[in-house]
Amino acid sequence: MEKHLNHQHVVAAAIFNKQGEVLLALRAMYRHQGGLWEFPGGKIEADEDVRTALARELHEELGITVTRARPLIRIPHRYPAKAVLLDVWRVDDFEGEAHGREDQRLEWVAVNRLRDKDYPAANLPVITALELPSLYLISEEPADPAAFLSTLEAWLKNGAKLIQLRAKTLDEDAYAALAVNALTLCKNYNAELLLNAPVQIVMELDAPGIHMSSAQLLGFETRPVGKEKRVAASCHTAAELAHALAIGVDFVVVSPVLPTTSHPGAATLGWAGLRTLTEHATVPVYALGGMRPEHLDPAYQHGAQGIAVRGVWSSVKPAEFMTHFQSRYS
Numbered sequence: 649m650e651k652h653l654n655h656q657h658v659v660a661a662a663i664f665n666k667q668g669e670v671l672l673a674l675r676a677m678y679r680h681q682g683g684l685w686e687f688p689g690g691k692i693e694a695d696e697d698v699r700t701a702l703a704r705e706l707h708e709e710l711g712i713t714v715t716r717a718r719p720l721i722r723i724p725h726r727y728p729a730k731a732v733l734l735d736v737w738r739v740d741d742f743e744g745e746a747h748g749r750e751d752q753r754l755e756w757v758a759v760n761r762l763r764d765k766d767y768p769a770a771n772l773p774v775i776t777a778l779e780l781p782s783l784y785l786i787s788e789e790p791a792d793p794a795a796f797l798s799t800l801e802a803w804l805k806n807g808a809k810l811i812q813l814r815a816k817t818l819d820e821d822a823y824a825a826l827a828v829n830a831l832t833l834c835k836n837y838n839a840e841l842l843l844n845a846p847v848q849i850v851m852e853l854d855a856p857g858i859h860m861s862s863a864q865l866l867g868f869e870t871r872p873v874g875k876e877k878r879v880a881a882s883c884h885t886a887a888e889l890a891h892a893l894a895i896g897v898d899f900v901v902v903s904p905v906l907p908t909t910s911h912p913g914a915a916t917l918g919w920a921g922l923r924t925l926t927e928h929a930t931v932p933v934y935a936l937g938g939m940r941p942e943h944l945d946p947a948y949q950h951g952a953q954g955i956a957v958r959g960v961w962s963s964v965k966p967a968e969f970m971t972h973f974q975s976r977y978s
Contacts, residue, residue: 655724655733659701660689660771662720662778663712663739663746669756670778671746672765673709685755685765687736687774698735706739711749716741718948721777723930725770734770736777776898777932781809782944782954783973784901784934788961789817793826799962800830804837806970812859812880814844814958824849831855842880847872857898862888871896882936889925897931901956904937910959919950926951941973 663671672685688709692701703714720738725731748754757765762775785808790796803811813830815823827843831853834841842859843850850858850873857878860868865881865888872895873879879897883889884904892900902925904916916937917925926933932953935943939955947955960969 655731657692657733657735658689659692659698659705660687660734660736660774661702661706661714661717661739662687662736662774663706663710663742665756667756669758670762671710672755672757672762673748674753674755675768676752684768686768686771689736692735698737702737702739706742709749709752710744710746710754712742712744712746714739714742718945719951721774721932721953722927722951723770723773725930727769732770734774736774738778773931777953780899780932780953783808784810784812784936784954784956785961786812786936786956786958787814788959790815790826793829795962796826797829797833799966801833801837802966803961803970804833804839806966807974808966808970809839810842811839812842812844812956814859816844820846820849824853827853827855840878842878850877859901860897865892865895865897868895883925886925886928889928893930899932899934899953900929901934901936902926902952903935903956905935906938906943908938908959919946922947922952923950941969941976944973944976 673688675682675684675686677683690705706712706714717737717739720736723734759778813827831841840856842857843855844859860881862882880899881892881897883892883900883902905922907916922935934954934956935947935952936956939957943955
């Protein structure tokens with residue numbers, strides 16, 4: 649990757665145990681960024697591919713053998729002393745019992761407690777990636793609020809955890825009324841609802857976060873809400889992505905990746921275009937446009953957090969869709 653030629657390529661692992669906890673290691677005080685917590689890993693040798701380096705490093709450091717892993721996120725970061733490309737993989741299965749073979753302190757931590765620790769700056773987007781699911785569900789326009797909320801609950805019952813309330817046909821009062829009920833439902837199912845709405849509505853309703861259209865995004869020169877809320881944005885170009893990163897969004901949705909029925913004949917990014925944008929991103933990226941459950945693995949392989957879907961809200965059965973989705977490698 650020419651863009652990262654001057655970066656030291658490092659592989660790191662977010663290792664999960666059966667309890668859903670993630671393994672952290674404490675960096676020795678004599679090392680760069682010593683005394684901070686990190687995801688285990690190390691330098692990739694000149695003759696190694698990333699997967700081989702991952703297996704070697706985790707065996708050398710922890711005494712485990714990786715049996716199931718997939719890409720999570722790649723983060724280029726420049727410290728005052730050096731630049732690194734942190735190539736992070738999610739490890740869901742391994743053999744052996746993890747222990748500090750280099751006398752490093754280890755700790756298993758629940759995902760919702762990861763932010764309690766102190767890390768090198770390059771590691772912080774990894775935590776966001778671990779907090780976010782592989783599916784970002786985008787609502788359809790609500791013709792009937794009661795039916796809309798019934799459909800929302802069906803998605804929630806079947807495991808949807810990150811949802812965008814997109815309702816461009818509603819005025820602000822109608823949108824807010826619908827959002828109040830949708831927020832309550834999502835809270836009951838421990839799911840996160842982002843409002844595709846003006847900041848004022850997000851703040852008045854104390855929603856978990858905001859999703860900005862590309863036009864809305866470009867209207868802000870700084871992050872529109874504080875760190876206590878999630879900020880997402882839609883991006884279609886490298887310039888929009890750069891602006892999103894500059895104002896400090898938490899994740900982006902990139903589109904259109906593949907052809908869609910709603911915009912037949914429109915230009916698409918393709919998988920190569922998605923990879924180009926994810927290589928420039930320092931936050932998780934969802935692929936949108938023509939996405940189906942079977943596209944989850946290609947999305948991972950091209951640098952994405954997962955897939956975002958529109959057009960399935962009421963056109964498919966949530967139980968069938970989520971069963972198909974969860975059967976994919978996640």
